[in-house]
Amino acid sequence: MRFTRREFMKLVSMGLAGLSCPGMASKVCAASAGPIAGASRGKSWAMVIDLTACTDKDGCKDCIEACNRIHNIPRFTDVKRQIRWIWNSAYEELFPEQSTHVRQELRGKQILALCNHCENPPCVLVCPTKATFKRADGIVMMDYHRCIGCRYCMAACPYGARSFNWQDPRPFIQNIDLTYPTRTRGVVEKCNFCEERLARNLIPACVEACKEKGLFFGDLNDAGSNVRKLLSKRYAMQRKPELGTRPKVFYLV
Amino acid sequence: MRKNHVDLLTRWRDWVVRDGDLEYVASDGKEYTMSLTQTCLECHSNKDKFCDRCHDYLRVSPRCWDCHNVPKGGSQ
Numbered sequence: 001m002r003f004t005r006r007e008f009m010k011l012v013s014m015g016l017a018g019l020s021c022p023g024m025a026s027k028v029c030a031a032s033a034g035p036i037a038g039a040s041r042g043k044s045w046a047m048v049i050d051l052t053a054c055t056d057k058d059g060c061k062d063c064i065e066a067c068n069r070i071h072n073i074p075r076f077t078d079v080k081r082q083i084r085w086i087w088n089s090a091y092e093e094l095f096p097e098q099s100t101h102v103r104q105e106l107r108g109k110q111i112l113a114l115c116n117h118c119e120n121p122p123c124v125l126v127c128p129t130k131a132t133f134k135r136a137d138g139i140v141m142m143d144y145h146r147c148i149g150c151r152y153c154m155a156a157c158p159y160g161a162r163s164f165n166w167q168d169p170r171p172f173i174q175n176i177d178l179t180y181p182t183r184t185r186g187v188v189e190k191c192n193f194c195e196e197r198l199a200r201n202l203i204p205a206c207v208e209a210c211k212e213k214g215l216f217f218g219d220l221n222d223a224g225s226n227v228r229k230l231l232s233k234r235y236a237m238q239r240k241p242e243l244g245t246r247p248k249v250f251y252l253v
Numbered sequence: 254m255r256k257n258h259v260d261l262l263t264r265w266r267d268w269v270v271r272d273g274d275l276e277y278v279a280s281d282g283k284e285y286t287m288s289l290t291q292t293c294l295e296c297h298s299n300k301d302k303f304c305d306r307c308h309d310y311l312r313v314s315p316r317c318w319d320c321h322n323v324p325k326g327g328s329q
Contacts (some may be wrong), residue, residue, distance in 0.1 A: 135273060143270045144320060176322060181289070184319040199275055 042135040044220040045193055048227045048249040049112055050234070053214035063112065064088070066209035067191075072182045074172035081181075083163040085191040086114040086206055096240055103237075103253055112215075114206075115140060115161040115191035116239060116247030123153035123162065132188075138220075138248060139193045149186040158240055159247075162190045173245070220248065255307075259315075262289060289317060294324050 004098065054060075067086045069072065076082050088110040091103070121140045123132050131146035132153050154162045168185045176182065182191050194204035202208070207215040218225035227250070230236075236250040254261075265287040277285045286292050297303035298322050305318045308315065 133271065137273075141270075145266060145270070178322040178324060180318040181322060184316075195273070198274070 024051060044219060044248070045117065045138050045198070046218065046227050046250065047114075047193075047204070048213045048216040048218075048230050048250045048252060050216070050230075050252045051106065051109075051111065052252065053212045054112060054210075059086070060212065062209045063206035063215060066205040068072050069175070070168075070177055070180060070205050071181055072177055073174050074169035074182075075174065080111075081166050083165065083169065083189060085163075085189070086112065088150045089113050095237065097240065097242060098237070106253065111162070111251070113159065113239075114249060115193075116159055116245065116249045117193055119246035119248065120244060122156040122158065122245060126152040126156040128152065128171055135195075137200075139195050141192055141195060142188070142190060144181075144183055144187050145191070147187040149188065151188060153188055158243055158245065162188050262317075265289075290321050290324055298324060 064086050068075075071085060071094055073083050073085060074234050091106040091109050094111050094113055095103075095106075105138050110136065117140045119138065121132075121134055124134050124140060127133075128144045128150060129148055131143050131148070133143065134140050149164065151164055154164060165183050165187055170176070170182055171183060194202070194206075197204060203217050208218045216226050216230060218227035220227060222228065230252060231250060234252045236252050238247045238250060241247070265277065268277075269287050275288075277287045279285060294300060294303070294314055300318075
């Protein structure tokens with residue numbers, strides 16, 4: 001029996017596909033399923049930011065300050081060394097694909113940004129030590145004990161939500177909250193949706209600190225939750241939806 | 254405890270950070286919140302005596318305190 005070149009290539013590619021698929025499938029599954037968080041199984045935490053309430057009051061940083069305070073975030077003057085869990089950025093920087101003609105009224109406004117706790121997080125896929133992982137309740141979390149500081153996750157995150165500790169952060173923390181750890185030189189850090197507060201049945205500190213009622217937090221799997229009600233009623237945007245990361249931070253416009 | 258606290262703390266760490274479990278039931282049925290700073294050092298509040306004395310003698314330097322804060326009264 002004689003093969004044409006075309007037939008040979010077909011067979012080879014089928015063989016390769018068969019060999020590589022099981023491996024790929026298990027990798028994707030491992031990343032999306034994540035370990036089991038006993039207490040919070042079945043939940044899917046999400047945040048809704050109401051831009052009409054938030055951007056009205058320019059210069060308000062209550063949420064950012066609350067987060068910085070309780071999580072011992074250091075303050076570096078050098079922008080390249082900055083550590084940020086939640087921050088303000090211009091609308092056109094956060095929503096680059098929409099900036100030209102859509103929502104013109106938001107151009108130039110400072111808009112809140114934080115880790116999106118993606119349904120399909122690229123940072124989790126690339127982490128070589130599984131220091132970044134996705135909990136069953138959807139929180140993309142970091143195990144700082146395991147982080148080796150390779151910064152793959154920073155390269156993978158399309159939202160710039162991760163910061164690296166280039167130096168010991170402790171001297172740069174204004175008032176250390178002794179009940180929460182600091183980080184150390186050589187690890188990456190980011191927003192954790194206040195998992196330490198959720199464990200005590202408290203809402204995230206930024207949501208609690210917002211006096212303008214612009215931040216909401218709840219369970220996407222609960223049809224009666226405040227976030228589900230808001231999302232069913234009003235038009236919401238997500239950052240860079242075209243990437244397929246499925247962010248769980250929604251912006252109401 | 255002297256010999257095996259490393260194992261205990263490592264397991265507590267993994268259960269809390271990775272599995273989200275906070276409560277530990279000891280072999281005698283007693284329940285503990287799994288936390289180095291808020292459970293162990295709550296009673297053994299003198300880190301110098303409780304941790305450092307032995308670690309210094311054995312010349313080991315665990316890196317717990319690079320990130321975890323010593324509760325009030327102890328030195329970093």
